[in-house]
Amino acid sequence: MSDQNENQGGKPDPQRTAGGGIPMGAPFGIPIVVSPTWFLIAAFITYYFGRDINNEAFGNWRYLIAFGFAVLLYLSVLLHELAHSVVAKSFGLPVRRIVIYFLGGVSEIEKEPDTPRREFAVAVAGPALSFALGGIFFGVWKLMDHPTSSLLFNALQYLVTALWVSNMVVGIFNMLPGLPLDGGRVLRSAVWAISRNPLTGTVAAAWTGRVLAVGVLIYAMVTTPNATSGEGLYTLVWAAFIASFIFIGASQSLTVARLRERIPTLHARSLTRRAIPVTADLPLAEALRRAAAVGARSLLVVDHDGRPTAIVHEAAVAATPIERHPWVQVGTLSRALRPGLTLTADLNGEALLQALRATPAPEYLVTEPDGAIFGVLAAADVEHAFLGR
Numbered sequence: 001m002s003d004q005n006e007n008q009g010g011k012p013d014p015q016r017t018a019g020g021g022i023p024m025g026a027p028f029g030i031p032i033v034v035s036p037t038w039f040l041i042a043a044f045i046t047y048y049f050g051r052d053i054n055n056e057a058f059g060n061w062r063y064l065i066a067f068g069f070a071v072l073l074y075l076s077v078l079l080h081e082l083a084h085s086v087v088a089k090s091f092g093l094p095v096r097r098i099v100i101y102f103l104g105g106v107s108e109i110e111k112e113p114d115t116p117r118r119e120f121a122v123a124v125a126g127p128a129l130s131f132a133l134g135g136i137f138f139g140v141w142k143l144m145d146h147p148t149s150s151l152l153f154n155a156l157q158y159l160v161t162a163l164w165v166s167n168m169v170v171g172i173f174n175m176l177p178g179l180p181l182d183g184g185r186v187l188r189s190a191v192w193a194i195s196r197n198p199l200t201g202t203v204a205a206a207w208t209g210r211v212l213a214v215g216v217l218i219y220a221m222v223t224t225p226n227a228t229s230g231e232g233l234y235t236l237v238w239a240a241f242i243a244s245f246i247f248i249g250a251s252q253s254l255t256v257a258r259l260r261e262r263i264p265t266l267h268a269r270s271l272t273r274r275a276i277p278v279t280a281d282l283p284l285a286e287a288l289r290r291a292a293a294v295g296a297r298s299l300l301v302v303d304h305d306g307r308p309t310a311i312v313h314e315a316a317v318a319a320t321p322i323e324r325h326p327w328v329q330v331g332t333l334s335r336a337l338r339p340g341l342t343l344t345a346d347l348n349g350e351a352l353l354q355a356l357r358a359t360p361a362p363e364y365l366v367t368e369p370d371g372a373i374f375g376v377l378a379a380a381d382v383e384h385a386f387l388g389r
Contacts, residue, residue, distance in 0.1 A: 178209030209250030280331025
C-alpha cells in the first residue's frame with residue numbers, strides 16, 4: 001500500500017494528493033482524500049443496513065440512521081489509517097496521503113520502515129486504535145443499555161452498538177496474519193527480526209496471506225448452508241471478493257519486496273551509456289556515424305567551448321526516417337539540460353531512484369565527481385535493470 005513517489009516540496013501538492021478524489025483536509029500535515037467509490041459502499045450500507053433495522057417506529061428514518069453509520073464507520077477507518085500514518089511520520093517516513101475508498105482506507109507511506117521494530121509499530125498502530133475505539137463505544141453502549149421510548153435515544157443506541165461491533169471487526173480482521181493486512185506486517189516484522197532479512201519476512205507473510213485468502217473462500221463455501229439462495233449467494237460473493245483482495249494484495253506485496261531487493265544493485269556508473277560530444281548543427285547521419293565508429297550509444301550536444309548544453313533524445317532519433325538523417329541537425333532532436341538533469345556517476349540505489357523521481361526525464365547527463373563528462377544515463381536502462389528485464 002505504499003506509493004514510492006516522493007513530494008520534493010515542503011508542502012503537499014493539492015492536485016497530486018487529490019488524485020481524482022475529494023480533498024478533506026490535512027490533519028497532522030497528512031492530506032485526506034475520499035475516493036468517489038466510497039459513495040457506492042455508503043449507498044450499499046445505507047440500503048442493506050437500513051433494511052435490517054427492525055424497529056418499525058423509525059419508518060424511513062432508518063435509512064438515515066444507516067447512512068449515519070456508514071459515515072461514522074468510515075470516520076473510524078480514517079482514524080485507523082491516521083494512526084498508521086502518524087506513527088510512520090514520527091519515524092521520519094514520508095506519508096503522501098490517506099485515501100478513503102470502497103474497501104476502507106489506505107495510507108500511502110512512501111518508504112518502508114528500516115527496522116523490524118518500526119515495521120511492527122506502524123503495523124499495530126491502526127488495529128490498536130480500532131480496538132480502543134471499539135472498547136470506548138462498548139462502554140458507551142453499556143451505559144445506554146436500558147429500555148426507553150425515545151426514538152432519538154434508540155437511534156443513538158443502534159449507532160453506538162454498530163460502531164463498537166464494527167471497530168472490533170475491523171481490528172480483528174486487520175490482525176489476521178497475512179499480507180496485505182496489518183497482521184501480515186506484524187508477522188513480517190517478526191520473521192524479519194529472526195531472519196535479519198526483510199525479504200524473508202515478506203515472503204513468509206505473503207504466502208500466509210495467500211493461504212488465508214484460500215481459507216476464507218473455502219470456509220465460506222463450507223459454512224454457507226444454501227449457496228443458491230439469495231442470502232447464500234450474497235455471502236459467497238463477498239467471501240470471494242475479500243479472498244481476491246487478500247490474495248492479490250499478498251502477491252503485489254511479494255512483487256514489490258523482490259523489486260526493492262534490486263535497488264542496491266542499481267549503479268549509475270554501470271548503467272551509463274558512452275556518449276560522444278557533437279555540435280548542434282551537425283547532421284544526424286554524421287553524428288550517428290561517429291557514434292557507431294567508437295561504439296557510443298548516445299549523443300551529447302556541446303557548445304563551441306565543449307560545455308554540454310543538451311542531450312539528443314533517443315526516441316526522437318528513432319522517429320526520424322533514415323532518408324532524412326543527412327538533412328536533420330542533431331540540435332533539433334535534443335533536450336536542453338536543465339537543473340536536475342545532471343547526475344554524478346557515484347549515485348547508487350535509493351539515492352539514484354530519488355534523483356530520477358525528482359526530475360523525470362528520458363535521459364540524464366552523468367559526470368564524474370570532478371565535473372568531467374562520463375556519459376548519458378537513459379531512464380529506460382534503469383527501469384530494465386530494476387525490473388530484471
